[in-house]
Amino acid sequence: MPLQGSLPQTRPLSDDRTTRRPPMVKSLFVTASAGSGKTFRLTREVRSHLDREGEFVVAATFTRAAAAEMEKRILDAIDEGKESPVDKLRFIMRAARVHFSTIDALFHQFLSTEAYVPQLADDHEKAIIATLADTRFFQHPRVLADIESIVIAARILHLQPDSLIAELDKGRESLEAWDCPERLLDALKGEQSRLVAEYDQLRAKVQVVAEATRGALRSQVAAPLLEPLAGVDLKRALFLKDNLADVRVAAADRATPAYAALEDLYPRMRVLISEHLINTKRLRSALLKRFIALRADVIAEEKEKLGRLFFDDVPRKLIALDGPDSPDRPLFAARLYEMGFHRTAHLLLDEFQDTSQIQFTLLRPLIEDILGSVGSNAEGDRSIFLVGDWKQSIYQWRGAAPDMLRASLTPALASGQIAAETLPYNYRSTPLLIEFFNHLVADLFAGTDKVNMQAPPEKPKHPYGGISEVAVIPVACGAGDEPVYERLIEAIVKKKAECGRPWGDIAVLCRTNRHMDRAAAALARAGIPTSGIRGREMLSLREGTALYLSLIALFTAHDGRFIPRALKSLDYGEAQGATLMSAVAQLAETVGNAPRPHRFAAFASALRDLAPHFPRILIETLWDEAERYFVRPDAVDAAAFLRYLLTMSHLITIPEGEHADRVKLATIHGTKGLEFPHVFLFWKEEHDRAPEIPHPEDGCPLSLSKDELAFLATDPIEGAAAIAEAVTVVKEERAEETANIIYVAATRAAKSLTILLRADREGALKGYSERMFTTAQEPIADAERTEFGWRHDYGLEKPRPADHEDLIEPDLGDLPAVPADSDEMDAALRSAAIEAGIERGLRIHAILARLTCDRQTIAPDSLAAEEQAVVERFLHEEKVREILFRPGKVLVEQHISDTRTFGIVDRLIIAPDRITLIDFKTGRVGHLADKYRPQMLRYRMILQGLFAGRPVECYLLFVDEPQRIVII
Incomplete structure (x- = not known):
């Protein structure tokens, strides 16, 4: 089956077959726009498969964090369900058989049937390996042996040799995809010499007649043709003309012998200029290809030293099993059988739009096998579940192939084998922002299948509160970008003062690392603390x-x-x-x-x-x-x-502490899947640099400037115009990805979005900057117009907890004052203080466990001075001592269970007339007493079953707040 072919179609399963089997499962492609609850929907789908006993489920996600989050949510859903403990245990056992994984780790597992497979390098290890390789690149023996080529490459590329590595990174994907013939580089060098020699001969003839020229004939024709071939300026209007008849020259000059000579020389010189231009670009790519291969060797040596593979190595090795042209992939399919993945009943793929072409090629046998049992009503014994959003495909530079995926998926959607579903609500952002996003989607994706609007949910995940705002601010700039960064600082300071929230609620997103570094420097000068997403x-x-x-x-x-x-x-x-x-x-x-x-x-x-x-x-x-x-x-x-x-x-x-009070700085690509209360987006239109395109003959990447493309569009040699047209097509594809990047950046915002646009000296905007500014003028319902956008006050604001937290609002009215955090430790490391608090609690629990009716005090210096003082104050409280030292048999750190639930209690006093259960809490957490109540009630229920007829008294004792005693 061809790589780009459609997915297989089958006839509907018969009713007779349906009646003898469990209920059918529907195959779905779920379009999930930003904030629409994609993870929740995916988790719910996995949870539904747990009802079908004995079926193997594979859930592949884009990141390890997403895989872990989905698995956690599944287990939480089981724990909170209404099933009996026995049924819950059965579901937990089934959940353990679900294969949660990133798609990269899944492929690594397929590869692991080899005798030895290196471990996958995480992003941190990959960055270190690449940096080490780059520092050693120019000392590599093979590089030193080819130093002449480095000099040639530097001259052709107009850069210093030490900038070569950065140039390799720019075109790595296209260069790696090109199969460069071994002898091509030498052939191109020879061709380059021939072209220069022929051009110099014609230049000499121009020189002979140039002295006899004057006016436009001298300045507009003779002078440009006297330039060396490598220095020809294609911006000159002359080279856009087919012949000299189109050049404005005085009638008297046209009648001269010099004009006749130049009219004969120009077409031949123009052809040589065209051939030299394309040959130079091919020579550039051939040289870079040689060095990218050398660099790959150096990186491979570093990987081997550490015993690591990069993520993109794995699918390449799997593809190599059968070769890239094998449609059926028999050896790879054998791996699936060897690992048992042929038994996969349900395959779920997260972030489907970012699946690369090579990944989809590898998954294809499994997808086709599953769809072989799916009817035209999308139902079958097995199922495919794909969830993603075409608007969020921003990883094409890493191999994502949304157009190929869409083409492959279309037949199955059209035939009904895969049904379509859209998640209509945005649970992340305020109604004001949702309406702005809808305007943005309508403008960015007009006329495509990406125009799916969202609405606020009937029951928001969090109550709306505070001021929500969208502002798109153009900033006039001269030669540099400094005015934009100054305006960014001004807007951030104003937002901080207005919303009264910590710096950590603010994120600054940039298109490139260079922009991010400059924003960081500007924030530092203003005294605003910053942090990267990773710390x-x-x-x-x-x-x-x-x-x-x-x-x-x-x-x-x-x-x-x-x-x-x-x-x-x-x-x-x-x-x-x-x-x-x-x-x-x-x-x-x-x-x-x-x-x-x-x-x-x-x-x-x-x-x-x-x-x-x-x-x-x-x-x-x-x-x-x-x-x-x-x-x-x-x-x-x-x-x-x-x-x-x-x-x-x-x-x-x-890593930063969870609530570190620092402005977050990140590139847009680095924030995929994240959200922030207040987002500031710095946007600058990229230079009009043409994308690389493959040469029509052998796929050699050609990197051409705007002026070079304009020259080739005049078709000076056969096929030149086709190259220019191909660039236009690629530009349109890149424009679509740019629209996706803007959409991803904007939709990270939960409460407010501020976009800073770099305008020209007169304040004029172009491209996507102009479109964003225009979009901000569209009316937003129930919103107040501002100078740069819209705002709405949703009333009293409450802090929004993270999705995984279930916090109870504390009543701090009657609590003693808590000392402020010490300035002796960097705020970013205060999460370490939480760990220290846990360890402190363990030490105090261990000391309290040694107390008996005979020994009612702790040994001197058994704890740190502060801990010793706290415990002694706790034990001097009369009500505490009455509870702790009741008569009876004392059990400490006691496991209790009734076969359905279990736990460990700190202190249990068993007496003929009553049972006393005591749980110690350290730290100033008395305000969270209600949080511990369900746990204590479960323990009491267990004890009532174990000691029937005896009353059970449960106490929460707070060591740091000895007067606070909670009876349950």
Whole structure:
């Protein structure tokens, strides 16, 4: 079956067959616009399959986080269901047989039938491998041996040799797809020399007659033709003319011999210019192809050292089993059978629009097999469930092929084998923003099947509150973009003051990494704290720098005398700095006595000793990086690792705390699937750079400028105009992806959206900038017109919890004041304080478990000073002591169960007249007492069954708030 062919169609299953089987399942393609509850719908579909016993379900998602979230929601749904405990257990067992996975991990599993398959590199490892390869590229023996080609490439590309790697990245996909003949490069070099020599001969003839020319004939004809071939300026009007008859020259000059000579020379020179232009572009691609192959070899060496594969390596290896031209893929299908995936009854694919052509090619045998049992009413024993949104396809640069997918899916949709469903509501954004998104969709996707509108749900997931706003602000700029960044700062500060929410509720999205870096610099100058989506670079944190300097003192020749001065410059307090300095000095002696070279064992030991002085997340991050480094065969020692760490510091980030108060900075591509209360989008139209297109003869990528395309469009040689027309088609395809990028960026907003547009010096807009500005003029119902858009006040605003949280609003009126967070720790690391709180709670629980009626006090110095004081104050409370030391048999940390549910209670006192159940809580969490009530009620029900006839008294005791006692 051809790669681009339609999916198979079958006749409907007979009624006789239907009556003997379980209820049929419907195959669906679900169009899920932004915020429409795609994950919920996908989870519900998986949950419905759990009712069908013995069927194998595969659910493939775009990210590991999405796969984990779906699995968690399935288990939560089972837990909250009304089924009996026995039925719930059965459903849990069935859910365990559902294969939740990313599509990349799924293919890796298919590949794992080989004797040895390296592990997949995550994004962090991939970035480190690529960076290491790039730093070593120019030292590679094969590169050094071909240094002449580097010089030639640099001259042709008009760049410095050290910029070659960036140029390779720009056209990597198209170059990798091109099969360049081995001897083509030498042939193109020879052709280049021939063209230059022939052109120089004709230039010499122009030179002979040029002195006899004047006026326009000299300036508009002779002068351009005297330029060397490599320096011909195609912007000149001359080269857009077929012959000199179309050039404005005085009648008297047309009658001269010089004109006659130039009229004869020009067509031949124009042909050589055309051939040279195309040959130069082909030579450029052939040179880059050679270096991209060399670079791939260097990266492969780095991957081999770490025992890793990149995601895109896996499908290529699977395709190679049968070869790219095999329609039936028998060897790959054998892998499916070997792994048991031929038993897949239901295949669910998330983010279908981002499936690449090669991924779909591999999945095709399984899809066709499943659809073979699906009738024209979309029902069958097996099913396909595809969910996605064509408007959110923004990964074509990574191989996503939406047009191919749409073409492959259309026949099955037309025949009825796959039914279509649309999720109509947007649960993420306010009604005002939803209406703006609808206007935007109508403009961006007019005349396509992407124009599906949304509506606010009848029952919002969260109540609307506060001011919702959309603003599209053009900013006039001269040569640079600084006025836009200044206006961005102004708008962010105003939004912060207006909504009264933390910086962390604000996200700034940019089209490129360069724009993001410049926005970050502008925010920093304004004193606004920022963070990337994945956190902040380790060395941008005060604690990160202090930890790095401490390790430098331990594992290099430095004696550490610089540390006090460094800690002071990092704003460490005098006492805190002295404590750390003392710890480093003590540890230095231990490290000095350790055997050399200092490798992972010594480094890990140092991290363990430094752990009490730094947030845990920092220690774990460095531990992970050290593990990666020391498994490399070229790893040296701890000092070398620290040098490596400095080189890679821009890639090593520390995750932010969940509610870190920092403006989020990200590229649009990096925010797919995320949402933010307030979004600021910086948009700048890209330069009118033509996309690369394949040469019609051999597919060689051609990178052409606007002026070069205009020249080729005049068809100076056969086939030149066709190349220009092909670029126009590709531009239209790229324009569609640009519209998708805008849609994805805008729909990340939940409450407000502010778009900053870079205008020209006069304030004029063009392209998509103009369309966004025009869209913001469209009226929005129940909204107030503003200078740049619309706004609506939805009343009192309540903080919106994350989807996975189920928080109870605290009543803080009668609580004692809680000290503010200490400024001694970077705000980004306060999540580490939560972990410290958990560990504190475990220590206090362990001490309280040792209390008996005979021993009613704790041993001195058994806890940290603060913990000791809290527990002693708790035990001095008379009501607490009356409950804790009741007569009876005392059981601590006791497991209880009635076969349907189980738990662990902190303290159980069994007496003839009553049962006392005690649960300790640490931290100031008394306001969450109602949250613990269902748990205590379950425990009491278990105990009533175990001790029939005896009353059960349940107490929640709050160690940090001893006067708060909750009886349940």
